[in-house]
Amino acid sequence: MNQYQLDRKIPIPLYYQVKQWLLNEIETGTFASGSLIPSERELSEQFQISRMTVRHALKELMNEGKLIREQGKGTFVAQPKINQGLSQLTSFSEDMKKRGMVPGAQVLEVQIISDIPSIVQKGLNLGVTGGTLLKIKRIRLANNEPMALETSYLPLNRFPGLERKNFNAQSIYRILEVDYQLKLFTASQTIEVGLSTTDEEHFLGIKRKSPVMRIERVTYDEREQPFEFVISVYRGDRYKFNIELIR
Ligand code: 16G
Numbered sequence: 001m002n003q004y005q006l007d008r009k010i011p012i013p014l015y016y017q018v019k020q021w022l023l024n025e026i027e028t029g030t031f032a033s034g035s036l037i038p039s040e041r042e043l044s045e046q047f048q049i050s051r052m053t054v055r056h057a058l059k060e061l062m063n064e065g066k067l068i069r070e071q072g073k074g075t076f077v078a079q080p081k082i083n084q085g086l087s088q089l090t091s092f093s094e095d096m097k098k099r100g101m102v103p104g105a106q107v108l109e110v111q112i113i114s115d116i117p118s119i120v121q122k123g124l125n126l127g128v129t130g131g132t133l134l135k136i137k138r139i140r141l142a143n144n145e146p147m148a149l150e151t152s153y154l155p156l157n158r159f160p161g162l163e164r165k166n167f168n169a170q171s172i173y174r175i176l177e178v179d180y181q182l183k184l185f186t187a188s189q190t191i192e193v194g195l196s197t198t199d200e201e202h203f204l205g206i207k208r209k210s211p212v213m214r215i216e217r218v219t220y221d222e223r224e225q226p227f228e229f230v231i232s233v234y235r236g237d238r239y240k241f242n243i244e245l246i247r
Contacts, residue, residue: 006047014049015056022057026066026077036074037067065237081240082147089187089219092150093171096142104141107167108203111135112156120153123218123229132156134163136172139203140232146204147238153229172228182227187219191241200233211236 006017025031038046043054058075061067068078084095096103114132124133133153140148152172154162159180176182195209206212215232 006049014047015053015060018043018047018049018054019057019060022061023066031077033077033079035077037077039074068237079238081238082142084239084241086189086241086243089184091171091173092140092148093174099142101142102144103171104144105138105168106141107136107138109135109137110163110167112163113153116153119216120229123216124153124155124226126155134159136167138167145238147235149200149203149233151231154227158227176227183222185220185222185224187217189215189217191215193236196233204233204235206235206237213239213241 004021006014008014022031022037025037026033031037040051040054040058044051047054058067058069062069062075065078065081067075069075082095082099090098093103111134112132113135116126116133120126120133132155134156135151135153137149137151139146140150154172154176156162159176162175162180165175165179173184177184192214194212194214196204196206196212198208200206200212201208201210204210204212213234213236215230215234217228217230217232218226219228219230220226
């Protein structure tokens with residue numbers, strides 16, 4: 001292994017130096033994502049420090065999502081998070097393609113509903129008459145890995161026949177643009193951090209009470225009419241969001 005030595009003369013704690021060394025090994029790809037890193041014992045021998053000091057460094061990197069401990073298997077380098085910009089109105093399919101990943105969906109539910117949740121009613125500005133909506137619940141996949149759980153609500157009077165489309169194989173935005181000549185214009189989004197529910201853990205393949213980001217989006221067409229209400233639950237371990245600020 002590497003000849004790196006800790007510097008015991010500088011006022012930087014040893015655990016922190018080990019942490020920085022590990023981070024550097026991860027960033028330069030010596031420890032590639034998904035790979036097993038040396039054990040606590042190996043690291044304490046390599047650097048001639050206590051296991052407690054090593055544990056301190058590993059624990060911080062686990063809390064920061066850089067490392068993952070698998071019971072009985074060891075400590076692994078986490079997959080890098082997908083950095084998603086929030087200034088452009090894009091679809092999941094476009095976002096994944098831009099990153100060279102293959103977008104996909106597994107449809108869990110396609111249902112025509114007339115009993116509309118009040119939050120959806122408000123978001124879509126439906127008033128009392130409501131009408132019928134198409135509810136589509138999908139697991140969103142990138143290279144076949146579950147990334148998000150998405151529940152979309154779209155007005156059927158605006159998109160007649162939408163219930164017959166194949167949402168496993170096609171992007172919803174593409175269907176709306178090509179088959180219904182919709183012009184996507186703006187969206188308003190809220191993001192909230194929370195812990196996963198049992199349902200989300202099951203479909204996303206994540207551990208109990210994992211951090212997730214819940215995003216509500218209302219999307220508008222060029223006449224500023226809302227045409228979709230979506231609740232997306234993104235994995236906190238695989239996503240981070242980036243916002244450009246202008247002054
Ligand atoms: C994104 C949107 C979602 C939209 C979907 C369409 C967020 C938080 N949500 O996941 O509102 O319905 O893309 O994706 O970005 P599709 O065209 O690939 O089906």
